[in-house]
Amino acid sequence: MRVDEWIPTLTHATERDVDLLLVEELASSLDFTTWVAGHVGMVGSIAAWDVKHSRRRTRSRREIDIFIEIQNRDGTSSAILIENKLDATEQPDQAESYRQELAALASDYSRAAMVLVCPAAYAAQHLDFSGKFDLVLSYEEIAAFFRELRAETGSELALRYDFRAAILDQAIYKYRRGYTPIPDPVVGDFNARYVLLLADLAPEIEPGPSMRKPANPRESTSMIYDQAVSLSAIPDGIRPRRFAHELGRGSEQRANYVAVTFAGWGAALPAIGARLEADTSEIGAFFEAKRPTKVRPRPGLVMALPCEPVDNQCSFDAQRDALARGIATATTLRRWLLENQDKLTAWRKLVGDQLGAI
Template identity: 30%
Template sequence: MKQLNTYLCISERDVDLLILEEFIVSDSFSNWFVSTVLGQSIECSTVGAWHSVSDPLFGESDLVYIYKLNSGSSHALLIENKIDAQAQPEQSTRYQQRGLKGIELEHWSSFQTCIIAPRNYLENNAEIYDSEISYEQIVDYFGCQPDARSTYRASFLKEAIEKNRRGYLACVSESMTLFAEKYLSFVALNYPELNPEKPKPRAAGHTWIHFYPLIHDSNTRIVHQIYGNKVKIIYLGQADRYYEISDKFGQVQDRKYAVKKSGKSVTVEVNCPDINPLTQNFEDVFEQINEAIALALDLKQRLY
């Protein structure tokens, strides 16, 4: 028995429930988590915490935590949890929409969206949330607590981090992996200035193609969002540049760009042709791919 792993398999739901319990029973954890999200030390009191909160129009939040500050006002954290699953199209946008709806319904007076995941996942994530907390940060929090229960929770999350490191090969889609490999190899050969990401195994829903044209600026990237039919620039953590970016792209006459502020970031997007990489071969949609690449090249020129 001693040779067996303590956990057969840790799922995102397992982590959801661990974090949910901490919100409910531990004021120390709740204060630490909220302070980390807000970037300042605060004390709060728990109103409640919920798992898998669904909205019929805007989808599901993995966790919702509502707290009060000394002023008596209620605030919410809408939390997405990931170990290794690919983000759904516009997932972070729907978190914002659910947060805004909560304000309209007077469930809370303000909100923040947050994603928790292994650090490796966050470094490769293109979805934009108001804040990010890595599993490693949570492990460090538990590691500073003196009780055996916290030691167990730290070891539990370390196993989830290890699962991310190993990769969840059972979810790999051969068709999506092959499509992305051909797409990225084509761009690397013919348009190296876009600096495409390296090919890697992909799940069926992993349909975002990333370009990093500014070699020394990974916080500014171009993405072909295949499901969603968009090519976009993502300015991560650059919300203070919203008006500058909006003015810049508002002056473009030949294309219609949509400039959006999302949390602490800004996106600039334009429509592109419909492609289904799971039912269509790369060669079958070569014309549509070239149209998307042309849009990416155009966006690249406007970065400067």
């Protein structure tokens, strides 16, 4: 039997197993901590962080499953409170007590958010509870993150990530045998109406395949355009690889912007960021990039324009004006890219000067 055919796993995974897996990964992996923080809109460059398990709350005897304290390089600080649920039911006023803890911490941190980590099926079946958190981060999403890292490395670390993903798989199947992601017709209907609105307001922007599905999972909050068609007038060498409207689930604490991503340019951002901002001052763009790692030495460079939060699980009609303004923002970003290809070419040269051949 080949080594890569066998991954040792537990006979079954418990909530405590997932707790400890998450604590270990958060404590030891800046990439994972940055990924989790990014899901709640905390996108600063992390200088230091601390992770605690079963932390006592400020004004209650109850405990927080996982508490992350982050210090950013710009001097700001953040806190993330994580509640992990595998199959246990909600305790009385449990989500409300997390919200009270956030209020108690407000003066100590620049940003704070509360996150529910659970199987996707758990969130779908406990909507009243899961909807009270700023973010639901599913076991499936975390397992996919581990598998993505596994695919990008060929060492002993690959087996470690296989093992972590397998533990989460077991936890998912313990909750619901044979579970597969649950398409949500509410999200599917929202997407269909968005596509119609996009065709009416900005026919030059082509919806991507995921936007046309009859139903998407509840976790899907990105309107990903077909960049190859929408930005076809831009040559391959400087054309962004992703063009999307991030809806942000109606929360100010999540990502709410229209953005494009330039593949492999992100590591140059510290050196060229001032130039990029000066070149785009007329439209007020901002730029982000993940920290380069051994797994991802060439992260993407995100160029974004802010827009309003929208919740794709709430009324489309009530949010139509906000959606229209978001589409207008996408039109503005597309037009700037088409009209400033000379600047994109100059950016590519700057990136090449910093990183070598691209």
